[in-house]
Amino acid sequence: xxxxxxxxxxxxxxxRDAFFMRYMAREAxxxxxxxxxxxxxxxxxxxxxxxxxxAAWVAALHSPASIAMHVxxxxxxxxxxxxxxxxxxxxxxxxxxxxxxxSPGVITGAGLAASAVLSIALLLVVRALAx
Amino acid sequence: xxxxxxxxxxxxxGAGGMFSALVGGMLVFITGIAMPLGIGLPTxxxxxxxxLVFHRHWLGKAFTFAVTSLFLWHGxxxxxxxxxxxxxxxRGASAIACYGIxxxxxxxxxxxLLAIGF
Amino acid sequence: xPEPRTITIEVLRYQPxxxxxxxxxxxxxxxxxxxxxxxxxxxxxxxxxxxxxxRWSCRMAICGSxxxxxxxxxxxxxxxxxxxxxxxxxxVEALAHFPIERDLxxxxxxxxxKLARIKPYIVPREERSLAEGEYRQTPAELERYEQxxxxxxxxxxxxxxxxxxxxxxxxxxxxxxxxxxxxxxxRDGAKNERMQLVHAEDGVWACTAVGYCSEVCPKQVDPANAxxxxxxxxxxxxxxxxxxxxx
Numbered sequence: 001x002x003x004x005x006x007x008x009x010x011x012x013x014x015x016r017d018a019f020f021m022r023y024m025a026r027e028a029x030x031x032x033x034x035x036x037x038x039x040x041x042x043x044x045x046x047x048x049x050x051x052x053x054x055a056a057w058v059a060a061l062h063s064p065a066s067i068a069m070h071v072x073x074x075x076x077x078x079x080x081x082x083x084x085x086x087x088x089x090x091x092x093x094x095x096x097x098x099x100x101x102x103s104p105g106v107i108t109g110a111g112l113a114a115s116a117v118l119s120i121a122l123l124l125v126v127r128a129l130a131x
Numbered sequence: 132x133x134x135x136x137x138x139x140x141x142x143x144x145g146a147g148g149m150f151s152a153l154v155g156g157m158l159v160f161i162t163g164i165a166m167p168l169g170i171g172l173p174t175x176x177x178x179x180x181x182x183l184v185f186h187r188h189w190l191g192k193a194f195t196f197a198v199t200s201l202f203l204w205h206g207x208x209x210x211x212x213x214x215x216x217x218x219x220x221x222r223g224a225s226a227i228a229c230y231g232i233x234x235x236x237x238x239x240x241x242x243x244l245l246a247i248g249f
Numbered sequence: 250x251p252e253p254r255t256i257t258i259e260v261l262r263y264q265p266x267x268x269x270x271x272x273x274x275x276x277x278x279x280x281x282x283x284x285x286x287x288x289x290x291x292x293x294x295x296x297x298x299x300x301x302x303x304r305w306s307c308r309m310a311i312c313g314s315x316x317x318x319x320x321x322x323x324x325x326x327x328x329x330x331x332x333x334x335x336x337x338x339x340x341v342e343a344l345a346h347f348p349i350e351r352d353l354x355x356x357x358x359x360x361x362x363k364l365a366r367i368k369p370y371i372v373p374r375e376e377r378s379l380a381e382g383e384y385r386q387t388p389a390e391l392e393r394y395e396q397x398x399x400x401x402x403x404x405x406x407x408x409x410x411x412x413x414x415x416x417x418x419x420x421x422x423x424x425x426x427x428x429x430x431x432x433x434x435x436r437d438g439a440k441n442e443r444m445q446l447v448h449a450e451d452g453v454w455a456c457t458a459v460g461y462c463s464e465v466c467p468k469q470v471d472p473a474n475a476x477x478x479x480x481x482x483x484x485x486x487x488x489x490x491x492x493x494x495x496x
Contacts (some may be wrong), residue, residue, distance in 0.1 A: 004265035005348030005356045010414050014216065016321060020411065023459045027213045033151050034206035036159055041199045041236055041243075043162075047186060048243040051179045058177055062167045070163025077156035084152040087458050091477040094392075111152070119157035123171065126161055129185070130176035132445050137454040138484035212457045216411065221455075 026083040032076035035069075085111030140208045140230065147205025150197060158198065183247065192244045200237040207233035253279045256331050257338035258289050260301065263349050271349065274298075275338065280331040286341065287315050287326035290353075303353035310467055313403030317353050318342040323408035323465045346407055346414035359417055360404055360424070367420075367428040367443055374438030390435045397430035397475055399468040406462035406472050412455050419455040420446060422462035422472030429475035444479075444486065453479045 014020040046057040060066055088111055089104035096102075165172045185191035211229035215221035255277050263271040276297050278289045287305055294301045306312040308327045315326040320340055331339070347355035377384075406422035413419045420428075428447065432440045447453050456476045463473040489495055 002265070003350065004267070004269075005350055006263050006265070006271060007348045008271075008345070010218075010346075010411070013411050013414060017461075019461050019464065020459070023461075024213075024216070027209055027216070027457075030206040030209035030213065033147070033155065033202050034210070036155070037199050037202035037206065037236065039163070040158075040195070040202075041240055044186070044195055044199065044240055044243045044247075047179070047182055048246040054179045054182070061163060061177075062174075067164060067167055070159055073163065074156055074159045077151065077159050080148075081152040081156055084148055087460060090458060090460060090463070090471075090473045091481060093478050093481075115153045115156075118153045122154050122157045123161065123165075126176070127172060129181065130172060132449045134445075134448040134487070135450040135452070135454040135483075136487075137450070138480075138487035141454070141480060142484055215415065216457070218415075 022083075025079065026087075029076045029080035029083070032073050033080065036073050036077070081115050082112070085115070140204070140211075143201065143204035143233075144208035147201035147203070148209075150201050151205060155202070186244060186247045187249050189249075192247075196240055196244055199240040200233075203233040203236040204230075253281055254332075254335060255279050256289075256335055258286075258293065259338050259340045260290075260293075260353065261340075261342040262301070262352050263343075265351055273340075278331070282330070282332045284331050285327050286319055286324075286329040286331060286334075286339070289331050289339075290326060290341070301353075302351045311401060313401035316344050316403045316405045316408065318345055318408065323405040325403060325405070325467050328467060344404060344408040346410065346417070347404070355404075357404065360402075360407060360421070363420060363424045364402070364427070367424055367431070367446060368439055369427050369431065371431065371434060371437050372439035372442075374436060384436050386435055393435075394430045394433035397426045397433065397470055400426055400430070400470045400472075401468055403467060405465045405467065406470075409459075409461040409465045411459060411461075412457060416451070416455065418451040420449075420452050422456075422476055423470075425453065425479065426470050426472040426475040429479060444483070447479045448483050448486065453477070453483055456480070 014024045043054075043057050046053040085108045089107040092107065094101045095107070161172065162177070164170065166174060166176050168174075186195060207229040211225060212221060214225050214229070219225050257275050257277050259273050259275045261271050262274050263269065276293045278292055280289060285308070287308065290301065290303055291305075294303075303315070303317070303326070305315040305327065307314070310325050310328040313325075316323060317326055318324075318341065319326065319329050320334060323344060326341075341353065343349045343353045344355045347357065347359075350356050400423055402423065404423060406426075407413050410419070410422055413421050425447070428443050431437050432443055453476050456473075458473065458477055460473045463471045466472060
């Protein structure tokens with residue numbers, strides 16, 4: 001009998017398993033990172049264009065639509081932060097401390113802790129500069 | 132066997148991803164929620180004069196350049212590969228569009244930051 | 250003695266005669282709690298339909314023959330138990346991302362070709378005579394590659410990898426884990442040759458760190474780690490190749 005291998009479709013592959021759905025959600029955070037980058041870029045450009053232009057940018061940030069958008073952006077950035085440090089151990093060679101390999105959980109925890117510490121530091125610096 | 136040039140974009144993706152994971156959320160909170168609503172910061176925290184002083188210093192320029200540019204390179208690389216996940220071939224027009232936008236944003240940020248002066 | 254329970258096993262079947270498409274056929278299977286999915290399939294083949302075709306051998310998760318999609322997840326049939334899927338029905342299909350030859354048998358040619366390409370054997374770092382005796386390795390040297398040597402070539406990671414499914418030119422998780430096993434072995438000297446496969450567009454750079462490969466690996470090889478460690482190595486090498494003294 002002749003061989004006739006059957007090739008199955010990859011359509012909708014990411015809907016087939018919760019693992020893939022989470023992967024797609026993780027990748028989707030990139031869209032929000034880009035949106036925020038453009039918000040900041042707009043700010044820098046307006047800053048270069050002068051006081052009135054910059055004031056317009058700040059005024060836009062005060063709008064309810066902007067605040068709502070930033071709440072969504074914040075949620076996306078938090079999910080990005082968590083999934084970033086969740087996958088980070090996979091990219092690293094074994095790290096031996098005191099004769100034992102560091103577990104992935106420790107590496108993820110260290111990353112999340114660093115994020116928390118640096119974020120608070122940033123807030124404190126901005127508060128100091130703004131006063 | 133032809134060597135891939137993805138390493139360059141992957142390193143930029145990694146740097147942007149790390150930066151955004153460490154301080155991105157707080158930046159979003161500060162600029163888009165805390166400042167406008169006056170939570171933990173005065174509503175006029177981002178004044179023209181304050182930010183001009185900040186961006187006239189090379190450290191301020193470096194910080195903002197890093198945030199805008201690296202966030203764009205991070206997003207570009209991830210979106211480029213995600214398009215492939217949806218069936219768009221990971222080459223050609225897709226690469227030019229994704230990385231091209233990141234490049235354009237990087238150039239715009241550099242030009243604006245230099246225009247602000249020292 | 251508890252009543253044996255019954256579960257319906259639905260199999261995606263396929264016979265390669267002209268004009269045929271895959272179709273689902275179901276059988277009720279009475280089972281006890283110690284019966285694997287493989288034993289369920291064997292029961293169908295022995296008592297209900299002798300034409301049901303599937304690969305198997307050791308029955309104890311070491312030969313890597315019985316990989317298939319069990320309720321949508323890549324698993325070894327000998328290592329999944331019918332009781333886990335009760336009340337069912339339990340859906341069984343051929344390993345994803347490979348062409349189906351017949352019923353639950355896939356065409357594994359692509360994997361076999363890739364395996365041969367990475368030189369899956371020790372290429373001695375130095376010439377060594379019998380008189381010099383055996384290679385010696387410290388526990389630390391063994392630890393560097395041991396985990397990756399546990400791969401049983403079951404191809405579950407390929408069924409898990411959407412990048413391989415979307416584009417089978419990708420070297421893939423299992424083969425890269427084995428490549429890494431040999432590169433990390435202190436006895437081996439063929440790292441530079443193997444890295445040429447890593448540096449390619451369909452080497453490690455087709456991977457997007459989904460990570461499902463490591464989830465499904467029955468031997469905890471962690472192929473995602475092998476692939477992504479090599480991304481860092483490949484990226485460093487992309488720049489280091491311009492330095493004098495680089496081979």
